[in-house]
Amino acid sequence: MKQILVAILALGVCLSACHSKQNKALNGDPQTFDEFKSLFTPTSLPFKLPADTLALKIADSLALKPAVVKQFLSDSIALHAFAPGVKRRYYPLYAFNSGNKDNLVQCLVLKVTGGNTSRAYLCLADKKGKFLNSAPVGRVTTGEQQTQYFSIDSRGTLRVVTEDLVNSQTTTKEEVYGIGSNGQLNLVMTNSSGPVAPEKAFNPIDTLPRRNKLSGDYTAGNTGIISIRDGHDPKTFLFFISFSKDKGNCTGELNGTGTFTGTNKGEYRDKSSSCGIVFHFSAGSLSIKEEGGCGAYRGVKCFFDGVYVKKAEPKKKK
Numbered sequence: 001m002k003q004i005l006v007a008i009l010a011l012g013v014c015l016s017a018c019h020s021k022q023n024k025a026l027n028g029d030p031q032t033f034d035e036f037k038s039l040f041t042p043t044s045l046p047f048k049l050p051a052d053t054l055a056l057k058i059a060d061s062l063a064l065k066p067a068v069v070k071q072f073l074s075d076s077i078a079l080h081a082f083a084p085g086v087k088r089r090y091y092p093l094y095a096f097n098s099g100n101k102d103n104l105v106q107c108l109v110l111k112v113t114g115g116n117t118s119r120a121y122l123c124l125a126d127k128k129g130k131f132l133n134s135a136p137v138g139r140v141t142t143g144e145q146q147t148q149y150f151s152i153d154s155r156g157t158l159r160v161v162t163e164d165l166v167n168s169q170t171t172t173k174e175e176v177y178g179i180g181s182n183g184q185l186n187l188v189m190t191n192s193s194g195p196v197a198p199e200k201a202f203n204p205i206d207t208l209p210r211r212n213k214l215s216g217d218y219t220a221g222n223t224g225i226i227s228i229r230d231g232h233d234p235k236t237f238l239f240f241i242s243f244s245k246d247k248g249n250c251t252g253e254l255n256g257t258g259t260f261t262g263t264n265k266g267e268y269r270d271k272s273s274s275c276g277i278v279f280h281f282s283a284g285s286l287s288i289k290e291e292g293g294c295g296a297y298r299g300v301k302c303f304f305d306g307v308y309v310k311k312a313e314p315k316k317k318k
């Protein structure tokens with residue numbers, strides 16, 4: 001009888017410990033990658049995340065703590081997708097695997113919201129739970145006519161689709177990627193239906209003040225824009241860079257806070273990578289040059305460099 005009571009007590013302790021561990025994971029305080037993954041709804045390939053699903057509001061109580069995201073993924077996810085000061089919230093959506101057992105990649109779909117924008121990120125980890133890479137694969141902004149969503153077929157082929165409503169007609173651009181075992185996304189092809197309008201990058205600093213003489217919008221035709229806005233003090237400036245090269249096959253996007261290093265010079269140093277950008281302002285133009293490695297924010301075959309011409313300021317109505 002005593003042995004039975006001991007066994008029951010031991011079982012009770014075990015169940016209590018398991019329940020406690022599960023509660024920790026459910027409360028946003030996971031201790032292992034498997035516990036962290038358990039916060040995401042399990043699913044399997046093929047998988048699709050429609051834009052209207054991404055737009056659905058999720059209770060704030062289900063949001064992940066930023067420290068948890070940093071622990072198991074990276075704190076740089078969506079860092080440059082929202083304006084400085086905009087509070088980001090992270091929500092776990094879905095979890096599934098890609099590849100075979102020898103080249104297994106664990107995939108997590110993370111929703112990040114800020115202001116009136118919701119974005120989806122595909123976060124990739126190896127079979128041991130080590131974070132490899134993340135990529136933006138979905139976007140919905142209230143009031144915007146452009147949406148982005150993605151799907152992955154049973155073979156692990158990723159398709160990112162951007163739809164743009166122009167003059168009551170919808171144009172579609174589809175980018176097809178292969179998911180490597182190292183977490184890298186390799187562009188396979190780009191498809192489009194009809195004359196696709198240049199993709200509209202969401203400019204998170206567009207409405208911020210531009211009183212500094214160097215502040216304004218600089219463009220490179222229809223393929224790129226650099227927005228410069230006033231910083232928090234005279235020594236800093238806010239920037240947003242978005243470009244599309246090689247007929248849309250290579251794109252880049254980055255925003256952050258730069259520091260003036262001279263009268264017409266500035267630089268930016270990324271805190272989470274070796275990425276650096278050097279800014280040279282001149283009369284009516286701005287040239288940038290990439291230093292270090294900014295591969296996390298652009299395609300593999302293009303760089304943050306080039307000359308951009310300053311746009312004339314719109315005349316104020318009297």
